[in-house]
Amino acid sequence: MNRRLSLLPSLPIYLLFHLLRKIPTLHQSGIFTSPAPRLPSTLEKTTFLESKKPDVYQTNFEPTSYLEYFKLDQDPMAKEVLHFLLKHYNATFKPGGLKGKLLIDIGSGPTIYQLLSACETFEEIVASDYTDKNRQELEKWLKKELGAFDWSPVVKYVCELEGHRDRWAEKEERLRKAVRQVLKCDILKERPLEPAVLPPADCLISSLCLEAACPTLGACRDALHHIKTLLRPRGHLVLSGTFGSSFYMVGDKWFPTLPLEEKFLLEALQEIGFTIEKLEKAPRAAETLLDNRSDYTGMFFLVARRGD
Structure with missing residues (x-):
């Protein structure tokens, strides 16, 4: 066996996975002088994704490490993703846009x-998440507890988009007042918020969730159907996330993700009765391509209306 390849098993799994994705390029460059190893088949990749269990998030996901992605003034990836998402959220919910009660x-x-x-x-917002730690971290900010993440740079940016940057403290208080509950949520279940019972929502938001929570495309279709049941007829779904991502890092922990593609996403939504009203896309910025915390290829922001 080539001595270089014999070293691979000692690498951390996320680096091994990333390196295997690059083998054809490395082989062409002459780094590997023997034939390139066989890459995982589609079936093997599917089996790998299916092996992902949601409880990995309960055990390994650290919200304080994840929040490093949202330091707007310090992280190029945060700047790229947040600027894209926040501009489209602003356009979606500005005066004359989406509005309602819940x-x-x-x-x-x-x-x-x-x-x-x-x-x-x-008027009312219900937040939700699968992991206990995430819900606790969110509650910490809502209750102004010591050690809560400082969202003020992001809040100020949104206020600037709205034309009144100096009112950022008022916006923070408005959001704290609007969020009435923080519930347990599992989109892989038929009743994602069980045992909580809520009236049908006028609008659902889900950001960077589908690709992280769903192990397969079939599970993703099911998850979209599950969350649809929380929405009133003619209500809106505002969905955002990344295209093409197979993993992301939280601190030193590696999490596999489902590589979403535009065609699949649009067809899955239309199959369960949604009408697509808006789809915005952006390719990954060149300056973040060397950031190996994730391999996403682009971002999307989508607004759809439930048709029944």
Whole structure:
């Protein structure tokens, strides 16, 4: 066996996985002088994704490490992703846009960025997440507890988009007042918020959740159907995330993700009765391509209406 290849088993799994994806390029460059090893088949990749269990998140996901992605003034990837998402949230919930009584956020994580525009046009917001630690971290900010993440740079940016940067403290208080509950959520279940019972929402938001929570495309279709049941007829789904991502890092922990593609996503939504009203896309910025915390190829922001 080539001595270089014999070293691979000692590498951390996420580096091994990333390196295997690059083998054809390395082989062409002459780094490997023997034939390149066989890459995993589609079936093997599917089996790998199916082996992912949600409880990995309960055990290994650290919200304080994840929040490093949201330091707007310090992290190029945060700047790229947040600027894209926040601009489209602002456009979606500005005066004349979506509004109503109840908005449910599916898979909130420990974050609030996705709610900063919506709190201006919805009376009540219910946040939700799978892991206990994420819900606790979110509650820490809502209750102004010591050690809560500082969202003020992100809040100020949203206020600037809205034309009144100096009112960021007011927006924080408005959001705290609007969020009525933080619930357990599992989109892989038929009743994602069980045992909680809520009236049908006027709007659902879900950001960076589907690709992380769903192990297969079939599970993703099912998850979209599950969350649809939380939405009233003619209500809106605001969905955002990444295309093409197979993994992301939280601190030193590696998490596999489902590589979503535009064609699949649109067809899956249309099959269960949604009408697509808006789809915005952006390729990954060149300056973040060397950031090996994730391999996403682009971002999307989608607004759909339930048709029945």
